[in-house]
Amino acid sequence: MASEKPENIITVGHDRFGFDSRVEMDTLRSLYLSPSFVKDGDATKNISGAPPKDYGAQSTYDKSSNSIQFTTVAKFPPVKLLPNAERKRILVTGGAGFVGSHLVDRLMLLGHEVTVLDNFFTGSRTTVSHWVGHPNFEMVRHDVVNPFLIEVDQIYHLACPASPPHYQYNAVKTLKTSFLGTMNMLGLAKRTKARFLITSTSEVYGDPEEHPQREDYWGHVNCIGPRACYDEGKRVAETLTYGYMRQDGVDVRVARIFNTFGPRMNPYDGRVVSNFIIQALKGEDMTVYGDGNQTRSFQYVHDLVDGLILLMNGDETRPVNIGNQHEFTIIEFAEAVRDIVEKVQKEQGNPLAKRVNIIHKEMPTDDPQRRRPDTTRAKETLGWQPQFNVRQGVEDRFFSFLVYDPC
Numbered sequence: 101m102a103s104e105k106p107e108n109i110i111t112v113g114h115d116r117f118g119f120d121s122r123v124e125m126d127t128l129r130s131l132y133l134s135p136s137f138v139k140d141g142d143a144t145k146n147i148s149g150a151p152p153k154d155y156g157a158q159s160t161y162d163k164s165s166n167s168i169q170f171t172t173v174a175k176f177p178p179v180k181l182l183p184n185a186e187r188k189r190i191l192v193t194g195g196a197g198f199v200g201s202h203l204v205d206r207l208m209l210l211g212h213e214v215t216v217l218d219n220f221f222t223g224s225r226t227t228v229s230h231w232v233g234h235p236n237f238e239m240v241r242h243d244v245v246n247p248f249l250i251e252v253d254q255i256y257h258l259a260c261p262a263s264p265p266h267y268q269y270n271a272v273k274t275l276k277t278s279f280l281g282t283m284n285m286l287g288l289a290k291r292t293k294a295r296f297l298i299t300s301t302s303e304v305y306g307d308p309e310e311h312p313q314r315e316d317y318w319g320h321v322n323c324i325g326p327r328a329c330y331d332e333g334k335r336v337a338e339t340l341t342y343g344y345m346r347q348d349g350v351d352v353r354v355a356r357i358f359n360t361f362g363p364r365m366n367p368y369d370g371r372v373v374s375n376f377i378i379q380a381l382k383g384e385d386m387t388v389y390g391d392g393n394q395t396r397s398f399q400y401v402h403d404l405v406d407g408l409i410l411l412m413n414g415d416e417t418r419p420v421n422i423g424n425q426h427e428f429t430i431i432e433f434a435e436a437v438r439d440i441v442e443k444v445q446k447e448q449g450n451p452l453a454k455r456v457n458i459i460h461k462e463m464p465t466d467d468p469q470r471r472r473p474d475t476t477r478a479k480e481t482l483g484w485q486p487q488f489n490v491r492q493g494v495e496d497r498f499f500s501f502l503v504y505d506p507c
């Protein structure tokens with residue numbers, strides 16, 4: 101890890117399957133809502149060190165009044181001007197969430213008409229606020245457990261809480277979202293003949309007995325445990341998806357997403373990346389659950405979006421794993437995050453007085469012990485593989501938004 105030399109990644113996306121999804125990283129970066137400024141007394145300073153933005157909402161945090169001022173965009177980023185025949189009407193459920201908002205950015209920049217459906221349970225309006233008012237963009241507050249009627253060409257169905265504390269918060273609601281939400285969106289796809297892509301999860305493999313996990317592994321899920329609402333919810337959502345494909349000829353795509361991180365993650369979603377980064381930034385103890393020998397592989401969100409767009413536009417109808425193959429034990433990951441955050445803090449001239457400690461807490465029930473995707477299928481059928489490693493992702497300063505709460 102320490103010896104990895106990050107390369108500068110300038111563009112993401114691919115020109116494949118008749119769909120050119122390439123955009124510049126700088127354009128995407130300009131859209132992250134980071135707290136660009138902090139007002140402290142009379143002084144207002146640019147905390148992220150980033151140059152002033154041309155696009156994207158800006159925010160200024162005022163320490164004295166503990167208030168935040170949003171400035172709406174004066175102009176939108178240029179989007180591709182597509183001929184009518186190429187411009188698609190695309191529905192993104194969960195489009196105000198962490199992954200959804202990045203997908204929306206990409207689809208908007210590429211010139212499509214995008215409708216976001218979100219109930220804002222874990223998503224937030226601020227993730228896509230920079231598109232509000234754009235003629236190609238529409239945002240609807242709607243819960244997918246209820247039917248929704250619209251004319252569309254493609255549906256990316258992402259809506260569902262994904263972090264273990266969030267999806268366990270209301271297990272029955274998570275199940276309803278997975279089953280009824282997916283059924284409603286598949287019904288819409290059937291009626292409109294839209295292509296339908298569901299974001300499933302590595303959690304369908306449960307606590308896997310095969311390693312790494314290939315798509316033809318059936319999994320090892322405790323169907324009555326605390327994680328089952330999500331794991332079984334997504335499993336039945338896949339079953340429904342293939343039911344609609346076989347019975348009704350719906351054109352389906354299934355992505356099994358492995359652990360993902362990046363800008364606009366909810367800093368308090370309780371997942372390991374946000375927990376570790378917040379703890380390292382604040383100088384708090386980093387909490388490793390259990391002995392830390394369980395493993396995960398972490399992908400940067402832009403790689404995932406590349407994979408989703410390729411899958412939607414390619415011909416592969418079987419499930420496809422989308423994840424990074426670099427496997428960390430959680431204890432190694434804690435050390436890596438601590439090193440990277442320390443390096444960034446030093447570069448920004450605000451090093452912590454002392455190293456944060458790594459402490460151990462109780463292991464959650466049914467926590468999968470080993471997880472790493474076999475991504476051969478994604479490589480062979482989509483030509484996809486991740487570009488970013490963890491260091492490149494974390495060093496992309498995606499956590500600068502956390503300084504809303506700097507102490």
Ligand SMILES: O=c1ccn([C@@H]2O[C@H](COP(=O)(O)OP(=O)(O)O[C@H]3OC[C@@H](O)[C@H](O)[C@H]3O)[C@@H](O)[C@H]2O)c(=O)[nH]1
Nearest residue numbers: 262264301302359371372373375387388389394430467
């Ligand atoms: O503070 C923490 C948080 C988490 N962890 C551990 O870190 C590992 C990863 O935990 P996370 O909560 O980030 O995510 P999990 O891998 O358990 O679940 C995730 O899997 C894939 C996705 O579909 C979902 O985003 C999520 O369910 C687990 O072993 C967990 O016990 C810690 O050691 N400390």
